Amino acid sequence: MLRAWSADRVRSAERDLMAGLEEGELMARAAQGLAEVCSARLHQRGGTRVVVLAGPGNNGADALYAAAHLADEGFACVAVQGDWPLAVGEPAAWLAAGVPVLSGDDDWATPLSEADLVLDGVLGIGGRPGLPAEAVAWVDAVPPDAYVVAVDLPSGQDPAGEQAQDGGVYADETVTFAVAKPVHVLPATESAVGRLTVVDIGLELEGPADVERLDFADVADLWPVPHASDDKYSRGVLGVVAGGEDYTGAPVLCCTAAVGAGLGMLRYVGTPAPTGLVRAAVPEVVIGDGRVQAWVVGPGLDTTSRARGSKAQLDVARAALASDLPVLVDAGGLDLVKGRREAPTLLTPHAGELARLLSRLDPDAGETTREQVTGAPLAHARRAASLTGATVLLKGATTLVVPPEGTVRSQADAPAWTATAGAGDVLAGVCGALLAAGLSPLDAGSLGALVHGVAADRANPGGPVRALALAHAVPGTVAHLLTR
């Protein structure tokens, strides 16, 4: 499991550790680790020229100390400084250490245009979202083929990972210290981070993290593997209320994925057309209402339909929501959510669906737009979790899973090819199967998102993936992750 801690938690752990260390020791360790990573990349990529973008705080100091190590190794290093004093050392001292520091009046554009590696030390965890004006010009001038290493985090991005920011650094790699921070794993900012490397500086953090990310090793701990004593009922039966006369594909995708994830049994409740298709495509499915351990309500469900069978189907959907069973609510089913539910509940909206849900459930707060949700995904998911008492899984390149209280999970396992119609129906099936097996909404959502993302990749590594292929890749992916 990857754990991320907020800047405040990191700073307070740092204070405790520093009390027993010589002044500057932590920064020295950070700079040493950073220099080692940069040196390795320069050797791998065959470059020799390094430009440091040096900000006013300790982040700039980390980058300058790392550059001094790189200069010792023989790399050609130059730093650019804005209209601020450096946090550590005067330009003359850095020059003596092999790192000439250029100011805004010097010609910084030429060395930057020739850089093989750019070390972004403009802002770290003390930064507010957005870049100082000088740094905007530097970032614009970074040559496209230079390898950009962000120190601690890509400057200009929100260290808390809460707000998306236009502009700011987009790094090829981010070298952070001790532990990951929310900026590295939350959806508003993760796309700017690139490859994440965590350098050990001897700082340990304890207690619950602010954000967790499941990795492959967690699958074996969490996945519900049947025992010899199990039968199909003890493994968990899932009910799926999905599809309608106009939306016939969603239930096929959802049921294919749920059965493939290893259910004891699946009961499907639909209208005539999708029922026929589910019967044909997923012969394991039992048609009709009955006793289940959890429900999936919503993929392809049109709550306004007057087609034959719709009313009876909606009655089952409403009864599921009124029951004390775990329910996953997706897509059209979200329109049936009226407020708090006490039983375990997992809502799985994408950004547009979350905006619609919030606008309806919290009209006093005014209309919520999709852009507002993508600009501040965590805050909006938290609001929905607190209004409904449910765990909210907000889909996207980085999928957030936000329980009503406690540590948030974030998964980013899927290739961008996964952004394809029907992929969400598959996710609902996988997560629903896990709810039926007794997992909490938090575990079902995050583990389901991980397996879904890996299945998308395995369905056609490096190329396009259709949702049905993703669903068919689920059983093999589970086996792969359990036996690796």
Ligand SMILES: NC(=O)C1=CN([C@@H]2O[C@H](COP(=O)(O)OP(=O)(O)OC[C@H]3O[C@@H](n4cnc5c(N)ncnc54)[C@H](OP(=O)(O)O)[C@@H]3O)[C@@H](O)[C@H]2O)[C@@H](O)CC1
């Ligand atoms: N803690 C640890 O464990 C370790 C920490 N280490 C390192 O320390 C780094 C944190 O250093 P830091 O606290 O000096 O903050 P940092 O981000 O460099 O700069 C803050 C300065 O920028 C300014 N400023 C802010 N936003 C701005 C904006 N948008 N536009 C313009 N200016 C802005 C702000 O000014 P002000 O708020 O006064 O306006 C202040 O002067 C951390 O990321 C890591 O690299 C490691 O060495 C060892 C272990």
Ligand SMILES: Nc1ncnc2c1ncn2[C@@H]1O[C@H](COP(=O)(O)OP(=O)(O)O)[C@@H](O)[C@H]1O
């Ligand atoms: N850029 C992306 N990279 C990776 N995965 C993505 C990306 N965009 C969307 N996804 C994933 O694709 C799925 C899309 O689901 P959804 O929007 O509900 O589609 P549908 O309703 O058509 O099934 C979700 O699992 C989401 O996390």
Ligand SMILES: [K+]
């Ligand atoms: K930085």
